[in-house]
Amino acid sequence: MERVNIFKNNTCPAVRLPKAVTYPGNVWQVDPVVQGMEKHPVWAYPPNSLPLPAAPLFFLDYDGTLAPIVDNPKAGYPHPDVPELLQRLSAEHPVYIVTGRHLRDLYALLPKTLILSAIGLHGAQEGCLHGEVQERLTDIDRQALATMRATVPDLKGVWVEDKKHMFAVHYRKAPEPAAARQSIKAWADKSPEVLMALWGKDVVELRPTHLHKGTAVTAVYDKYPEHTPIYLGDDVTDEDAFNALPDDAVTVKVGGGATAARFRLPDIEAVVVYLKRFTR
Numbered sequence: 001m002e003r004v005n006i007f008k009n010n011t012c013p014a015v016r017l018p019k020a021v022t023y024p025g026n027v028w029q030v031d032p033v034v035q036g037m038e039k040h041p042v043w044a045y046p047p048n049s050l051p052l053p054a055a056p057l058f059f060l061d062y063d064g065t066l067a068p069i070v071d072n073p074k075a076g077y078p079h080p081d082v083p084e085l086l087q088r089l090s091a092e093h094p095v096y097i098v099t100g101r102h103l104r105d106l107y108a109l110l111p112k113t114l115i116l117s118a119i120g121l122h123g124a125q126e127g128c129l130h131g132e133v134q135e136r137l138t139d140i141d142r143q144a145l146a147t148m149r150a151t152v153p154d155l156k157g158v159w160v161e162d163k164k165h166m167f168a169v170h171y172r173k174a175p176e177p178a179a180a181r182q183s184i185k186a187w188a189d190k191s192p193e194v195l196m197a198l199w200g201k202d203v204v205e206l207r208p209t210h211l212h213k214g215t216a217v218t219a220v221y222d223k224y225p226e227h228t229p230i231y232l233g234d235d236v237t238d239e240d241a242f243n244a245l246p247d248d249a250v251t252v253k254v255g256g257g258a259t260a261a262r263f264r265l266p267d268i269e270a271v272v273v274y275l276k277r278f279t280r
């Protein structure tokens with residue numbers, strides 16, 4: 001495979017991991033949500049059959065793609081092979097972590113020596129993990145978020161995850177999730193035009209309409225026109241990126257569910273196998 005060293009063009013410097021890394025996430029915990037995820041053997045590709053572009057530009061979703069989805073987001077450690085894999089990939093190719101999380105929430109989950117480019121809060125943040133981060137919200141966005149945050153339905157089992165400049169309302173633990181969803185939907189429908197409601201797995205997030213993973217990855221891709229984007233993601237929020245990237249991009253949906261992606265991998269293990277093929 002032809003290797004293109006674009007390190008000099010990357011936003012964040014690649015770093016070498018020290019020889020002995022004490023890393024708390026080296027125990028691979030299989031979350032029930034991931035374990036029970038419906039497999040689609042007919043649709044899912046074996047990881048050794050996906051394309052290997054010579055000059056890849058990686059966009060990697062975090063939760064559900066590099067790390068299992070767990071009830072406590074602070075315990076969302078990646079697959080044990082992921083830290084070294086990211087270090088090796090980023091030494092040779094541009095690599096962006098693309099997450100709905102505040103980037104600071106990932107600091108405790110990945111080694112501090114790993115300085116990667118990253119897009120957080122679905123495109124509202126761009127910068128480096130463990131480095132400088134810029135936030136791109138307008139005053140109108142902030143005002144609309146504050147107004148909606150003050151009126152979240154007060155229901156049993158429903159909790160709000162504040163991400164400073166956007167927030168998520170979780171109802172997985174509500175006694176009657178369907179009824180909770182109905183109340184939350186009525187509330188979300190009243191949000192001003194500058195905000196959009198993004199429905200995930202038993203969660204809705206309110207975020208500025210003009211910022212999403214699609215606009216974020218397009219802005220990055222403009223900096224790397226000679227590269228082929230490779231986007232791996234598992235959730236509905238990744239669909240914006242699948243739709244925004246060019247037709248020859250290697251878009252990969254991780255797990256089940258409808259998707260605009262060209263390819264599908266069954267689970268995180270398959271993601272790791274595929275990404276390792278770029279490091280040989």
Ligand SMILES: [Mg+2]
Pocket residue numbers: 061062063064065233234235
């Ligand atoms: Mg995800």
